[in-house]
Amino acid sequence: MASRFLILCFSPLFFFFFLAVAGAQTNAFHGEEKVFDVRNYGARGHLERNNTLAFTEAWSKACQWTGGRSKVYIPAGEFYLDQIAFYGPCKSHITFTIKGTLFAPRTLYADKKAEWISFRYVDNLTVNGGGTLDGRGSYSWPLNDCNKNVNCRAMAMNIGFAFVRSSRVNGLKSLNSKMGHFNLFAVEDFDITGVVITAPEDSPNTDGIKIGRSKNMHISNVTIGTGDDCIAILDGTTNLDISNARCGPGHGISVGSIGRYKDEKNIEGITVRNSVFKGTMNGIRIKTWAKSVSQTSVSKFLFENIQMIDAGNPIVIDQRYCPHNQCDSSGDYHSHVQIKDVKYNNIWGTSKTRAALMMQCSKTFPCQGVELSDIDLVYKGNGPATATCENVGGSVHGKIVPGDCRM
Ligand SMILES: *[C@@H]1O[C@H](CO)[C@@H](O)[C@H](O)[C@H]1NC(C)=O
Numbered sequence: 356m357a358s359r360f361l362i363l364c365f366s367p368l369f370f371f372f373f374l375a376v377a378g379a380q381t382n383a384f385h386g387e388e389k390v391f392d393v394r395n396y397g398a399r400g401h402l403e404r405n406n407t408l409a410f411t412e413a414w415s416k417a418c419q420w421t422g423g424r425s426k427v428y429i430p431a432g433e434f435y436l437d438q439i440a441f442y443g444p445c446k447s448h449i450t451f452t453i454k455g456t457l458f459a460p461r462t463l464y465a466d467k468k469a470e471w472i473s474f475r476y477v478d479n480l481t482v483n484g485g486g487t488l489d490g491r492g493s494y495s496w497p498l499n500d501c502n503k504n505v506n507c508r509a510m511a512m513n514i515g516f517a518f519v520r521s522s523r524v525n526g527l528k529s530l531n532s533k534m535g536h537f538n539l540f541a542v543e544d545f546d547i548t549g550v551v552i553t554a555p556e557d558s559p560n561t562d563g564i565k566i567g568r569s570k571n572m573h574i575s576n577v578t579i580g581t582g583d584d585c586i587a588i589l590d591g592t593t594n595l596d597i598s599n600a601r602c603g604p605g606h607g608i609s610v611g612s613i614g615r616y617k618d619e620k621n622i623e624g625i626t627v628r629n630s631v632f633k634g635t636m637n638g639i640r641i642k643t644w645a646k647s648v649s650q651t652s653v654s655k656f657l658f659e660n661i662q663m664i665d666a667g668n669p670i671v672i673d674q675r676y677c678p679h680n681q682c683d684s685s686g687d688y689h690s691h692v693q694i695k696d697v698k699y700n701n702i703w704g705t706s707k708t709r710a711a712l713m714m715q716c717s718k719t720f721p722c723q724g725v726e727l728s729d730i731d732l733v734y735k736g737n738g739p740a741t742a743t744c745e746n747v748g749g750s751v752h753g754k755i756v757p758g759d760c761r762m
Pocket residue numbers: 405406407408437
């Protein structure tokens with residue numbers, strides 16, 4: 356056997372066989388992915404240099420590449436970028452690899468586009484590389500007056516995806532956005548994983564991930580500490596699964612607010628599981644406007660295996676939402692948003708506020724099918740935690756602490 360193999364090795368036949376295999380591999384490799392390095396289009400790592408044109412050119416070459424998959428490559432280093440939008444459709448799968456750090460302009464309002472960097476109308480996009488988007492928000496936070504001015508001028512968010520399908524972000528850091536960090540609108544079959552989002556606890560409106568009108572999304576292994584919502588789930592979002600999220604500081608994961616505007620769409624099929632909230636102002640919160648013009652529904656939710664560490668208001672349904680006194684008196688309005696089929700299972704830990712479980716549903720559209728099982732939330736201060744349940748229909752299973760909630 357061994358001698359026959361040796362003979363084969365020295366035979367010309369084997370030699371050709373070897374060449375054929377090696378050749379096929381090299382071809383496959385080249386056909387696999389064509390790399391467009393932004394440096395070849397004039398990008399330079401220097402804080403004063405405007406790299407926008409170089410990035411745009413690298414993208415359009417990669418996007419129009421017809422020889423197979425393509426990749427835009429941003430090497431390690433620091434690159435200054437003005438507002439930029441990457442448009443599809445592209446010819447094939449496209450990867451955007453960021454190794455270095457991209458720096459935003461000091462001030463950038465959201466007048467023309469909502470985000471500093473955006474991807475639109477692209478399919479089969481992968482953004483990866485583990486690099487950083489630095490929004491340099493500290494220059495613009497002092498200009499933000501949105502907490503007292505309803506018509507305030509919005510600043511650009513760090514990165515946006517709109518009308519993007521079958522795509523993913525895998526490994527990216529987003530730092531100090533001027534307003535929100537990630538903005539997802541009308542995306543479909545979209546995964547976010549290995550993302551780290553950071554802004555100071557007192558930075559205004561620095562939401563981590565905002566999602567609207569999108570479907571079939573997975574968010575996993577994310578670490579989000581900001582001055583606003585960890586993840587904000589807005590109208591028209593369906594089939595979203597969030598797992599292994601670490602939120603805090605910030606305002607927690609929120610659904611809504613919904614009900615304020617006409618033409619809003621339902622929110623349906625949201626799961627949050629295996630996650631931790633640490634030092635957040637709220638935990639998991641559903642909020643609908645007291646003064647609502649649209650009659651929408653929020654349904655089929657599962658919140659499961661969630662640990663609260665020193666989180667304020669760990670479980671909240673607020674159908675009297677009316678910030679900055681925009682309702683003459685919020686008690687006079689009853690939200691028209693129907694909340695139904697919401698399950699809370701195995702939620703435990705410590706609450707920073709006495710109100711650990713607070714459900715204030717609408718008088719005209721009471722919550723239906725709310726299920727609580729195995730809840731164990733302890734108040735960090737003196738005395739027991741409390742539970743409030745107004746206009747809630749549903750059932751209770753297993754151990755519930757605090758347990759003074761009647762359905
Ligand atoms: C940066 O370059 C882009 C593209 O050429 C241009 O539109 C933009 O105005 C430039 N920004 C600055 C601050 O010069």
